[in-house]
Structure formats: structure tokens, C-alpha cells
Amino acid sequence: MRQNPARRAALLDGAIEVLARDGARGLTLRAVDKEAAVPIGTASNYFRNRDDLLVQAGARVYEQLRPEEGAITEMFDQALDAASYGAMLRGSVDRVSAFRSGYLALLELRLEATRRPELRTLLTERVRSDIDENVARHEAAGLPGGATAVLLMYLAMNWLVVEQLTLPDVLTDAERDELVAQAVERIVGPFPTTAE
Incomplete structure (x- = not known):
């Protein structure tokens, strides 16, 4: 057919x-x-x-959550200091949160993957690929912190999205913004100064 x-x-x-x-x-x-x-x-x-x-x-x-290639490149190109890196992360959290049904469906799929090996394989491969790509882009952009920082930010931002979508009144917008800024400062570390 x-x-x-x-x-x-x-x-x-x-x-x-x-x-x-x-x-x-x-x-x-x-x-x-x-x-x-x-x-x-x-x-x-x-x-x-x-x-x-x-x-x-x-x-x-995942097809719908992934931004266009040009947008991904632009995000990393603009992450030159802690403030712009934080803005990139807040933009990612906002973009993912805007696809509320997709992210909530993904949470359901993750739970279902604990019982379905084929689904677990798909999600594991996809998440690992995304992490590896983010680490490679982070390092290629010369950003501080390395792979461990990328993994810690991935975990922190994902839980921030879960919090925002499931219990949106726990944190104010200002608190979320400050948490992202603090995560960048504490996890990614100091950015190299640029010569003027």
C-alpha cells in the first residue's frame, strides 16, 4: 500500500x-x-x-525539537561570554518549552522506554548523539568547561524545562533566568577575555 x-x-x-x-x-x-x-x-x-x-x-x-542547522551554528557563534552563553541556553529552554506537547510526550516516551527495548534504543541513540554534537560544537567554539560542563548543563536545563512545563508556578521567570546565569558561572566557568 x-x-x-x-x-x-x-x-x-x-x-x-x-x-x-x-x-x-x-x-x-x-x-x-x-x-x-x-x-x-x-x-x-x-x-x-x-x-x-x-x-x-x-x-x-526529536525531528520537531531540533532547530535548523543555520540556527544552531548561529547560537554557538554568538556565545562569546557568560551572558551570551546564558542567553543561548535561555533561548533553548524557551524554544523547547514552546513545544509543550512535544516535550511532555517525550517524557511519556522516556517512561515507556523503561519497558520497551526498541524505544529505549532509539531514545538512547538520539540523546547520546545530541550530547556528542553539543560537546563537539562547544569545544569547536572554544567555549570553556569542556565535555563535563556540557553534560552538567544538559542535565540542569532539561530539568528546568520539566519544572517549567509541569509546575510552572514553582519558579518565577526572574528566578529561572538567574538560575541559568548561575549555572553558566558555576558549571561552565570563566570565559576567556577577548583582546580589544
Whole structure:
């Protein structure tokens, strides 16, 4: 059977919305059909089973979370000191938080990955690849702190996003901004001074 890439994307986007709203237990092929506003049975033509749907939804979340290559390069090119590095991180937190359903779906997928080896493999490979890319870009840009700093910032910023999306009233915007600034100062360390 020939498949329509636009319809597949719409079904995966529907799966992301169902995961974010109803959790992994609510994700069924029928629920995805309903969310995507397609005839019942359509999702079963695109996904072998629920596991296949989960794995492909995981890949789709990352596809949507990743900025364009030019934007990534520009972010690192502009991170010249602690303030601009902090601005880059706040921008990343804001960008990820803006895709609320995607990040909440990703949290559901991570929990589901503890029970589904194929999904765990996909998420592990994707996260490791992202970390390795961030370390390489960080080092290529000549930023201080090295791989350990990148890993610590990754962990800190991810939990900041979780906090912002799940309990948004725990921290004020000013507190979040200050936490990012303090994390840069304490984890990444001093930036080299530039010659004037």
C-alpha cells in the first residue's frame, strides 16, 4: 500500500498530542486516528502496531525539537561570554518549552522506554548523539568547561524545562533566568577575555 508522507506526519503529530494529553496508556491507533481527524483504521495502515507508533513518535518529537542547522551554528557563534552563553541556553529552554506537547510526550516516551527495548534504543541513540554534537560544537567554539560542563548543563536545563512545563508556578521567570546565569558561572566557568 502506498503511503502519504503528509498523512504520516499528521498521524505522528496526533500521537504526540495524545501522549502529552493522555499519557502512554491513552495512546492507541484509534486515539491517533481521532486526534488526526482521519478515518478510523488509517493509523493501522501506517504503523505495524503500538510499539512501532511509539518509536516513530519518538523520532518525530526529536525531528520537531531540533532547530535548523543555520540556527544552531548561529547560537554557538554568538556565545562569546557568560551572558551570551546564558542567553543561548535561555533561548533553548524557551524554544523547547514552546513545544509543550512535544516535550511532555517525550517524557511519556522516556517512561515507556523503561519497558520497551526498541524505544529505549532509539531514545538512547538520539540523546547520546545530541550530547556528542553539543560537546563537539562547544569545544569547536572554544567555549570553556569542556565535555563535563556540557553534560552538567544538559542535565540542569532539561530539568528546568520539566519544572517549567509541569509546575510552572514553582519558579518565577526572574528566578529561572538567574538560575541559568548561575549555572553558566558555576558549571561552565570563566570565559576567556577577548583582546580589544
